[in-house]
Amino acid sequence: MPENCKTISLNKMSVGQKGRIREFVVESDDCERIEEMGVTPGEQVEVVRYAPLGDPIEIKIRGYHLSLRKEEAALIQVEVLS
Amino acid sequence: MSSLTFQSTRPSLVKTVALTGNPNSGKTTLFNAFTKLRQKVGNYPGVTVERKTGTLMLAKDRVVNVIDLPGMYSLAVRSPDEQLARDVLMGRTVDTPKPDLVICVVDAGNLERNLYLVSQLQDLGLPMVIALNMMDEVERQGKEIDVARLSQALGMPVVPTVASQNKGIEKLKQIIAEGVTVFYQRGWRMAPDLEEEVEHLVRLLVQHEGMDRHQAFAEALILLSLGAKLKNEEKKAGPAQWFYKEELIRQINMVQDRLRLKGLRARTAAIEARYGWIKSILKQCVRDKNKRGEDLTERIDGIVTHKLWGWVFFLGIMALMFYMIFTIANYPMDWINAGFTRLGDWVTQTLPEGQLRNLIVNGIIAGVGGVVIFLPQILILFFFISLLQDTGYMARTAFIMDRVMSKVGLHGKSFIPLLSSFACAIPGIMSARTIESPKDRLVTILVAPLMSCSARLPVYTIMIAVLMPAATGMQKAGIMLSMYVLGITGACLMAWLFKKTLLRSQKPVFIMELPPYRWPSWHAVVIHMWERSRLFLKRAGTIILALSVILWVLMSYPRHEGLQGSDALKASFAGRMGTALEPVIKPLGYDWRIGIGLIGSFAAREVFVSTMSIVFNLDDEAGENTLREAFQAAHWPDGRPLFTPLVCLSLMVFYVFALQCVSTIAIVWRETNSWQWPLFQFVYMAILAYLAALAVYQLGRMMGFS
Ligand SMILES: Nc1nc2c(ncn2[C@@H]2O[C@H](COP(=O)(O)OP(=O)(O)OP(=O)(O)O)[C@@H](O)[C@H]2O)c(=O)[nH]1
Numbered sequence A: 001m002p003e004n005c006k007t008i009s010l011n012k013m014s015v016g017q018k019g020r021i022r023e024f025v026v027e028s029d030d031c032e033r034i035e036e037m038g039v040t041p042g043e044q045v046e047v048v049r050y051a052p053l054g055d056p057i058e059i060k061i062r063g064y065h066l067s068l069r070k071e072e073a074a075l076i077q078v079e080v081l082s
Numbered sequence B: 001m002s003s004l005t006f007q008s009t010r011p012s013l014v015k016t017v018a019l020t021g022n023p024n025s026g027k028t029t030l031f032n033a034f035t036k037l038r039q040k041v042g043n044y045p046g047v048t049v050e051r052k053t054g055t056l057m058l059a060k061d062r063v064v065n066v067i068d069l070p071g072m073y074s075l076a077v078r079s080p081d082e083q084l085a086r087d088v089l090m091g092r093t094v095d096t097p098k099p100d101l102v103i104c105v106v107d108a109g110n111l112e113r114n115l116y117l118v119s120q121l122q123d124l125g126l127p128m129v130i131a132l133n134m135m136d137e138v139e140r141q142g143k144e145i146d147v148a149r150l151s152q153a154l155g156m157p158v159v160p161t162v163a164s165q166n167k168g169i170e171k172l173k174q175i176i177a178e179g180v181t182v183f184y185q186r187g188w189r190m191a192p193d194l195e196e197e198v199e200h201l202v203r204l205l206v207q208h209e210g211m212d213r214h215q216a217f218a219e220a221l222i223l224l225s226l227g228a229k230l231k232n233e234e235k236k237a238g239p240a241q242w243f244y245k246e247e248l249i250r251q252i253n254m255v256q257d258r259l260r261l262k263g264l265r266a267r268t269a270a271i272e273a274r275y276g277w278i279k280s281i282l283k284q285c286v287r288d289k290n291k292r293g294e295d296l297t298e299r300i301d302g303i304v305t306h307k308l309w310g311w312v313f314f315l316g317i318m319a320l321m322f323y324m325i326f327t328i329a330n331y332p333m334d335w336i337n338a339g340f341t342r343l344g345d346w347v348t349q350t351l352p353e354g355q356l357r358n359l360i361v362n363g364i365i366a367g368v369g370g371v372v373i374f375l376p377q378i379l380i381l382f383f384f385i386s387l388l389q390d391t392g393y394m395a396r397t398a399f400i401m402d403r404v405m406s407k408v409g410l411h412g413k414s415f416i417p418l419l420s421s422f423a424c425a426i427p428g429i430m431s432a433r434t435i436e437s438p439k440d441r442l443v444t445i446l447v448a449p450l451m452s453c454s455a456r457l458p459v460y461t462i463m464i465a466v467l468m469p470a471a472t473g474m475q476k477a478g479i480m481l482s483m484y485v486l487g488i489t490g491a492c493l494m495a496w497l498f499k500k501t502l503l504r505s506q507k508p509v510f511i512m513e514l515p516p517y518r519w520p521s522w523h524a525v526v527i528h529m530w531e532r533s534r535l536f537l538k539r540a541g542t543i544i545l546a547l548s549v550i551l552w553v554l555m556s557y558p559r560h561e562g563l564q565g566s567d568a569l570k571a572s573f574a575g576r577m578g579t580a581l582e583p584v585i586k587p588l589g590y591d592w593r594i595g596i597g598l599i600g601s602f603a604a605r606e607v608f609v610s611t612m613s614i615v616f617n618l619d620d621e622a623g624e625n626t627l628r629e630a631f632q633a634a635h636w637p638d639g640r641p642l643f644t645p646l647v648c649l650s651l652m653v654f655y656v657f658a659l660q661c662v663s664t665i666a667i668v669w670r671e672t673n674s675w676q677w678p679l680f681q682f683v684y685m686a687i688l689a690y691l692a693a694l695a696v697y698q699l700g701r702m703m704g705f706s
């Protein structure tokens, strides 16, 4: 991995930032459903917005919009692209 | 599974066709196009939560059954509605035959994720055709899909459709008529070690359970992905649980142990492999010609999910709705009222004096008319709700409300059943089926009737009219809005309480798709309103009519010679019931006549209005024309006015909280499969309503209001 690539968890990303999913930090039923929705390692993701009260997050992945809570997003490690 | 599957259906064999696919892909729209039925369509995931059947005429003597199913994201089901869909597809439902042909409706604008389910369905080896729906949106976005190539890559027919414009329907019918031949080739592979274990499991399942290899393969993948050790669950837990022989369970657990030792990530390997395969297909078949900038959906979302404007918009929409309910609806309401009054006068003049005339004029016309008059208001309410549901705003309300709901212990998805309950608690309670956690679903069901449904509208309207006859539409809308807000607040508080006490469970995950905004089809909106009016009028013509007759009888008998008006009413059965109730409700500010109204409305809330119409028609004090005037003229024996502002408020608050609806009780009974929960719900809401109304009246008096 090149030096300038930062890896952070998805809930730390700011609006408009793009990244590539690296891994889920735990394995669980819930993570499985999130992966089934297309949030799989290697896929590009963009943070579209945070809800008015700060939670959940709306992300764009595989060409569609998905919302999930910060709590779950914290389990997803993302390599920041821009 | 052998990597090749060849399946073909003989045309004459296709008798049952099932529609499946991801939520919100257009299954019901297609179903309606096939069957000419009018099932509910809406632009958010989870509109359909039941199996619906209809028939499709292919030719004069060729009829096919069509089944519409709830949408699902994956065969690894999480919620009751998804489970139902899977069970029907796999032929596990007793009362539905296994479909001979499956039409998988795929949202072409969201092809990548939609194909995930397709890939799982292929494992089942079902004869399948893809309806590549929403092609209009794909074209608008400037994308090109090579349909022939996609069909080849998937090994099944693919038909481009625009279900909302009836495009592609003929082609699909032709395929149903001719039958399909599918040729599946599993294009994805997991790590060799995993493949080996899967093969081992498949052999076990075939041997011990007598499954065919397709089913065994699908089942083996699910077994691999189980986190916990497999145990035979109790039968009560439902059909999704496993009932394997002990030996098989031991073997399966051994496989899982081996995988754990090798450190293989079995749970997600198949998911990732499938998505890898899908990517490679899309690379061949989809061309994105022009990269667009920000689209309409993103611009709208910039406003409606904005920190400030989001809330302004939400409250603004509700306020506008109530404003229209109080202003525009007035004209048609006056016409309907005039119509019923004229009808009553005509009957009075035509029929000879007597109990029959009395029954028709004071019982039926007053009772039914009292309810029917609210049709225009209810239509406006349904118009707005239909807009919320059809544009895609519904999913956004779940998105912005999730934080609030999570404080309560539920998640944003619970907000959708709650919002739907504004129309009627019954569809609201049904749509709680999309909630994964059984306890959260139960909590949602328990609080859903606290949301003010359309049947409360008549009660609120009349009370507000009495409360402040001279107020402007805006002020009335404000009071109405606050009643709704009171209901939402009550629902949140009770949900919080239930989650803390009776129904503790972990905080649920919230994963929800936000569909793009779509123009509501005006045709569908009009049909929805028409269906609703039909139901409303039917209800008025049946239940309300029957109840009006019963109530009239209770209020008119036994007859006492020499007693007139109010005294006769008081001596009747209903009057005696009301009088018996009076001590209990007097602290709320109600007299025995309101007591009769309360008793009547325990069957259905709007019956309050018809009951009161009958009460004041019988108890004809001054021959008032409208119910409002009758209310304003009513007074206690000592001459104090009965409907003081405080009593009006207290009554409204009572109706916000009380569960006065037999149909809701019945549906909760069915959905929870127990009679304890509806009973509990009825009792807690009655107590809540009583206490809240008591608090309003008594505190109000202490503060010097009347
Ligand atoms: N533009 C466009 N919109 C469509 C098309 N087909 C359906 N829709 C719209 O897509 C939305 C979803 O349609 P439904 O038929 O309710 O979808 P469903 O698959 O039954 O959804 P669930 O019951 O929630 O699983 C509605 O707003 C429809 O009007 C289409 O071909 N083009």
Ligand SMILES: [Mg+2]
Binding pocket: B027, B028, B029, B040, B041, B047, B048, B069, B070, B071
């Ligand atoms: Mg549907």
